[in-house]
Amino acid sequence: MLRNIIHLHIPAFSIEVARVVDPGLRGRPVAIAPPQSQRSLIVCVSPEARREGIFKGMPVLQAKALCPYLELLSPNPELTDRAFKAVTSLVSHYTPLWEPSRPGHIYLDLTGTQHLWGKAKDTAWRLNKEVRSRLQLRGTAGVATNKMVSSIASRILPPQEEIMDVKQGHEEAFMAPLRVAMVPGIGRFQLRVLLEDLEIIKVWQLASLDMESLHLIFGSRAPEIHQRAHGIDPTPVYPMPSKPIISEEILFAEDENDNERLLAALYSMVECCARRLREKGAYPRRAGLLIRYSDTMEIKRHLRLPLLTYWDFELYPYMKRLFLSACRRRTRVRFMKVWFWEFFYEDRQLSLFEDPSPQGEKGKAIVQALDKIRKRYGEGAIRYAKAA
Numbered sequence: 476m477l478r479n480i481i482h483l484h485i486p487a488f489s490i491e492v493a494r495v496v497d498p499g500l501r502g503r504p505v506a507i508a509p510p511q512s513q514r515s516l517i518v519c520v521s522p523e524a525r526r527e528g529i530f531k532g533m534p535v536l537q538a539k540a541l542c543p544y545l546e547l548l549s550p551n552p553e554l555t556d557r558a559f560k561a562v563t564s565l566v567s568h569y570t571p572l573w574e575p576s577r578p579g580h581i582y583l584d585l586t587g588t589q590h591l592w593g594k595a596k597d598t599a600w601r602l603n604k605e606v607r608s609r610l611q612l613r614g615t616a617g618v619a620t621n622k623m624v625s626s627i628a629s630r631i632l633p634p635q636e637e638i639m640d641v642k643q644g645h646e647e648a649f650m651a652p653l654r655v656a657m658v659p660g661i662g663r664f665q666l667r668v669l670l671e672d673l674e675i676i677k678v679w680q681l682a683s684l685d686m687e688s689l690h691l692i693f694g695s696r697a698p699e700i701h702q703r704a705h706g707i708d709p710t711p712v713y714p715m716p717s718k719p720i721i722s723e724e725i726l727f728a729e730d731e732n733d734n735e736r737l738l739a740a741l742y743s744m745v746e747c748c749a750r751r752l753r754e755k756g757a758y759p760r761r762a763g764l765l766i767r768y769s770d771t772m773e774i775k776r777h778l779r780l781p782l783l784t785y786w787d788f789e790l791y792p793y794m795k796r797l798f799l800s801a802c803r804r805r806t807r808v809r810f811m812k813v814w815f816w817e818f819f820y821e822d823r824q825l826s827l828f829e830d831p832s833p834q835g836e837k838g839k840a841i842v843q844a845l846d847k848i849r850k851r852y853g854e855g856a857i858r859y860a861k862a863a
Contacts, residue, residue: 479618480595480620480621481595482625483606484580484626485562488519489551493507493548506520506538508547509550516532516728527541562579563581570585614637615639621708622712623708624649647682650705653678659772660700662770719818722814723745737808741811745787746787749787757785758784759790762797765810765812767808768809769807
């Protein structure tokens with residue numbers, strides 16, 4: 476069956492949300508950065524600021540020197556989360572198969588829904604109009620037969636246009652004239668080899684390479700890159716789980732490739748999930764990890780937990796092992812998410828899962844003390860050194 480995939484793209488989502496609250500920000504160069512110091516790095520940039528030469532990762536001091544009238548905002552994750560939930564609430568009316576890739580970016584699989592909604596392009600137009608009229612958020616949408624092409628289409632639309640529809644059979648022709656950097660999964664090192672050593676600038680040039688040449692550059696990922704250069708992406712739209720799930724995620728202020736910092740973030744997320752598991756008396760049987768790189772490539776891993784536990788110091792070793800098996804690229808990491816599901820709920824009358832060892836009892840006593848402190852003074856009141 477012909478797939479119909481829509482990618483809804485609301486550029487600079489956090490800034491667009493801030494503009495709904497303060498319409499005076501519309502049309503002005505705006506950026507978001509942590510307020511700690513002038514050495515903080517820009518984490519989100521409006522199109523107007525981008526035209527002034529501002530880019531994500533630029534130091535605030537440099538950005539202000541380049542654009543003195545730049546409007547700087549502090550991050551407001553709570554507001555961003557509320558706004559994104561409102562967007563996903565609208566999206567969920569069109570199909571149960573929708574997948575958020577990051578705030579302001581959602582894939583919808585409309586395969587087989589033409590008798591309900593009509594053509595996918597018309598549905599994309601209707602969805603975009605609804606988001607704009609009901610939430611005052613301005614976005615674009617790409618329509619294609621796969622996730623990669625729909626995502627790229629939503630990002631390269633000419634100004635004032637809202638929908639780009641790439642027809643079936645035109646995927647390769649659509650990709651051919653694009654810059655080779657647009658192909659997901661090409662890291663900085665490989666991009667340098669393509670541009671500087673091989674003088675491959677456009678996707679059509681990459682698509683013309685034989686598999687042997689691709690193997691020399693990309694190793695075991697050569698077949699995947701070959702498919703993408705030809706406009707092929709079989710990746711499914713992963714629907715949001717309908718069963719109970721406990722998750723935590725982090726969008727790094729600056730793309731990160733330091734394993735110690737990544738593992739610290741991982742421990743912090745596991746710690747938060749474990750506290751919520753204990754509050755519910757829920758022992759997870761399964762766990763998952765998603766890593767999204769700066770080039771938008773995603774790696775997703777799952778495991779069945781061999782131990783029924785809701786203690787972070789027992790869950791973390793399994794999640795660390797999952798991380799080390801998944802995070803093997805040199806490319807920087809932009810986003811991570813951990814989640815637990817398939818729960819067994821404890822009977823508080825029975826001590827089926829108690830660890831009788833003194834070491835286990837001591838660890839649990841420490842964690843319970845930390846839970847009490849955080850409940851009273853907030854999540855960031857105290858933390859382990861490894862999560863700092």
